[in-house]
Amino acid sequence: MSESAAILVVEDEPNIRDIIDVALRFHGFRVSAVPNGSSALAAFRSEPPDLVILDVMLPDIDGFEVLRQIRATDEQLPVIFLTARDTVPDTVRGLTLGADDYVTKPFSVEALVARIRAVLRRTSVPAEDDRAQGGTLRYADLQLDEARWEVRRAGVRVDLSPTEFRLLACLMEHPGIVLTKRQLLERVWGYDGSSQVLETYISYLRRKLDPLGPPLIHTQRGIGYALREPSRPGF
Numbered sequence: 322m323s324e325s326a327a328i329l330v331v332e333d334e335p336n337i338r339d340i341i342d343v344a345l346r347f348h349g350f351r352v353s354a355v356p357n358g359s360s361a362l363a364a365f366r367s368e369p370p371d372l373v374i375l376d377v378m379l380p381d382i383d384g385f386e387v388l389r390q391i392r393a394t395d396e397q398l399p400v401i402f403l404t405a406r407d408t409v410p411d412t413v414r415g416l417t418l419g420a421d422d423y424v425t426k427p428f429s430v431e432a433l434v435a436r437i438r439a440v441l442r443r444t445s446v447p448a449e450d451d452r453a454q455g456g457t458l459r460y461a462d463l464q465l466d467e468a469r470w471e472v473r474r475a476g477v478r479v480d481l482s483p484t485e486f487r488l489l490a491c492l493m494e495h496p497g498i499v500l501t502k503r504q505l506l507e508r509v510w511g512y513d514g515s516s517q518v519l520e521t522y523i524s525y526l527r528r529k530l531d532p533l534g535p536p537l538i539h540t541q542r543g544i545g546y547a548l549r550e551p552s553r554p555g556f
């Protein structure tokens with residue numbers, strides 16, 4: 322998919338918009354580039370892209386609101402925020418709205434393209450042939466079926482996004498062991514990225530898994546996360 326993936330670029334600064342447009346076309350992506358939030362939503366509705374590059378500060382509705390409206394109809398569409406350095410804390414909060422990643426301005430075009438490729442890889446469900454080799458991971462009352470791309474807890478089907486699925490698979494491959502934030506970022510995100518993004522996705526997983534039983538994902542403060550069975554009374 323990624324060679325001809327359709328990217329929607331939302332950026333009000335014409336020179337930055339043009340640079341991204343030209344660079345992404347050069348790398349073989351299909352691109353539509355728009356200057357504000359309302360035209361972004363119009364473009365999203367008329368021809369849904371495979372990924373959105375979304376500037377946070379826009380002249381009409383800001384990137385957070387654009388994302389909120391996209392998420393109302395599409396929970397899975399990968400979105401990467403573009404943000405100025407001094408708005409990074411806001412952007413990190415914005416990740417809880419369901420962005421996949423963010424890139425801080427000024428950025429190199431190569432870094433942006435690498436990030437797009439990583440996000441597309443991570444957010445896509447592998448082809449059936451590739452999945453067929455996968456087995457089933459089991460831990461406590463969790464079951465993750467790589468061939469069917471399906472997760473169950475206590476027998477109940479849990480709907481995970483591809484990134485959440487990959488993150489849980491990584492934890493289930495190493496049960497009881499603390500994986501560092503760096504290890505998880507490298508294995509799931511494919512680069513040594515922002516730990517806030519990881520923390521956000523851990524919270525998504527907990528929100529989906531914890532209603533079905535005792536918490537299984539444990540935080541090792543300052544280090545990382547581990548999958549651990551709750552200690553039972555009397556043990």
Ligand code: CA
Pocket residue numbers: 332333334376377378379
């Ligand atoms: Ca802007």
